[in-house]
Amino acid sequence: MTENVAERIREILDTIYSSESRQVLATLIRLLGDFDAAEEALHDAFAVALEQWSRDGVPANPRAWLVSTGRFKAIDGMRRRARFDASLVELVKQLESSASDPEARDDESVADDRLRLIFTCCHPALPPDAQVPMTLREVCGLTTDEIARAFLTRPPTVAQRIVRAKAKIRDARIPYEVPSATDLPDRLDAVLRVVYLVFNEGYSASSGGSLTRHDLSGEAIRLGRLLIELLPEPEAVGLLALMLLQDSRRAARTSPTGDLILLENQDRSLWNRDQIAEGLALVERALTSRRFGPYTLQAAIAAVHAEALSAAATDWARIVGLYNLLLRVEPSPVIELNRAVAVAMRDGPLAGLTMIDAILARGDLAKYHLAHSARADLCRRLGRRVEARAAYEQALALTQQEPERRFLARRLAELPG
Amino acid sequence: MKYMLLVYLNEQAMNDTEREECYVESAQLCHDLEAKGQYLAASPLHPVATAISVRVRDGKRLVTDGPFAETREQLGGYYLIDARDLDEAIAVAARIPPARKGTIEIRPVMEIPGLPTG
Known part of the structure; x- marks a missing residue:
């Protein structure tokens, strides 16, 4: 065996590990009935592969090979331990006789x-x-x-x-x-x-200094893709659409200095068009199923924003309509707040402010910083400076997130004396 | 696998008629479980007013009136069942009549060697 072959096999195994190891693990958990045993078997299988594939070449179906090798190693290890621990004997027999030959599945x-x-x-x-x-x-x-x-x-x-x-x-x-x-x-x-x-x-x-931790969002989107591949339920499709449409604005929602930029002020040329196209198609697919729920409706709202050339050109009437539907499937004060903001865009700030004040009067969102900052924003647009200032200050006192705090402080400073 | 299903319910949650109906419905559930080979034991308990707590400290026996812990919902009965897995136990718990008013706590039963096999 030359160095080159070993190096080459190691590269192949790295690729297979990142693409197949989770599937191999998932099957081993079923076959062995135990998470820890499966994890150990997975690592054993890759260790054996490194040695054996360098000598004999890569098998035709690497995943099936890894599953059956992992299962064999696990049973082998258990059989050895069973010599000292009689309680394992029965388990070994069970595992050996579980006729399900992994390669046949x-x-x-x-x-x-x-x-x-x-x-x-x-x-x-x-x-x-x-x-x-x-x-x-x-x-x-x-x-x-x-x-x-x-x-x-x-x-x-x-x-x-x-x-x-x-x-x-x-x-x-x-x-x-x-x-x-x-x-x-x-x-x-x-x-x-x-x-x-x-x-x-x-x-x-x-909380903390950085507004986006993109690795996690990317992981969630990968999970969402896996899920609809395995189980194409409308709400799973809707959730993937929602995540893609929100993530498409990632580059536009913070300034180079890490400050928060509101949707209406975002540079829309920075929005990720590929994600938007994919998200829009998925929303369409979920909506036509007629079995959709809150994720699909939220995605549909995000889709209206994604299609608008500017905040002013947004179809606010459609957004209000979607919020009405969403409130019916999932009544919540936060959704009511969002609807109030959309109503303010459709009918003017006073209409929205009346609705927000009604929600706050119920006490539901008294401790929710976004309710106070939304109220502050509408007061500012109506020229009610004193009220705006008080509401911004209240919002500021209620949030721990650094970029949000900087945003609110900036808004406060911009209010005319 | 054995599961203990503990029935917690506010003792004031049912009037006498409702309680009678609950017993009838529960007995029917036990027969259904028996037919599926899932039934091991079940019983309602007398109210917590009848509870007695016993502790032994330094070899000395302490007997007091009342339950181990005062809670909003009281332990009012139990089912001991045999189920394939937790999902099956959850399905049984959801059929216990007081689940609609109180809470069923599911506890997997630990199997230890050396117990009499009754």
């Missing part, structure tokens, strides 16, 4: 394995702060260090959440299955919530 069941993995990581029996790291770790293959950095937590915290989640999956026997048709809508909602949470964490960090 078709692509469909392998695709199902990835779905099983997604649904298990997002099972409602796991705490929400474990669903996200489990999904990023197991489905996306991020390291605990990467996850910790992205969520501004310490790696041991992330690692502990993952360890506990795996223990719960094992001890409570959370099934490794795609949910039944009756459970699917609820369970899919849980998955979409995790994906959108990852996206939002990347799109607008909840």
Whole structure:
């Protein structure tokens, strides 16, 4: 074996690792019935591949080879340990006799394995702060260090959440299955919530200095693509559209100095046209299904913005109409606030201000900085300087996010004395 | 796999008629579970007013009136079932009548060696 061959095999394996390792892992979890055993088997399989492929060449179906090698190594290891631990004997027998020869299974069941993995990581029996790291770790293959950095937590915290989640999956026997048709809508909602949470964490960090942590948004979009490839449900399509349309504005929503730029002031030539085209097509697809929900409606609203040449040229009437629909499927004060802002654009600031004051009077959004900054903005446009100042100050007191604070401080400074 | 389903419910949540209906419906559920081989045991409990707590400290027995913890919803009954996995246990829990008013807590039962097999 020459150095060159080994080097070449290593490159091939790197490529296969990044494209196939999650699928191999997903299948090994099903075959071995245990996350940790599958993880170990995955690494063993790649180690054997490095040695064996250099000698014998790359097999025709690398993924199937890796699955069957990983499974064999796991059973082999368990058989050795069973000599000292009688409780493993039965388990080894079970694994050996599980007739499912991985190489005989078709692509469909392998695709199902990835779905099983997604649904298990997002099972409602796991705490929400474990669903996200489990999904990023197991489905996306991020390291605990990467996850910790992205969520501004310490790696041991992330690692502990993952360890506990795996223990719960094992001890409570959370099934490794795609949910039944009756459970699917609820369970899919849980998955979409995790994906959108990852996206939002990347799109607008909840605290700290940097407004976008694009790696996470990119990861969420990749997850969204995987999901609609495996399970083309309208709301999954709608969510992918929403993420693409929001992400398309990424380059335009912050200034070179990291300051926030509102939609109406953004340089629209910076919007990513490829993402917009893809997003618009997906919105269309989700809407024609007639089984769409809140993600699709939010994507439809983002689509109206994406198609407008300027804030003034935006079809605000259509946006108000979409918000009305959205409020019907998902009543929430935040959506009401957004509708009020759209109404202000359609009918003038006074109409919007009346609606915002009604929401604030109910006390729902009293602690929500965006409600006060929206109110401030409408007061400013109406020339009510004193009220505008008070509302900006209130908004400023309610947000921790640095770019938002700078934006509000700037607005405050710009108010005529 | 065995799961303990603990039924928590505000004791004032049902009047006498509703409670009677609940017993009938629950008994029917137990028969359904029995037919599927999922039933192991189930019972309602007398109200927390009948609860007694026992502790032994330094070899000394302490008996007090009342439940272990005062909560908004009280432990009012239990089901011990055999289910394939958590999703099956969740499906059973959702059919327990008080789930509509209270909360069913699912606890996987730990299997330890050395217990009598009844």
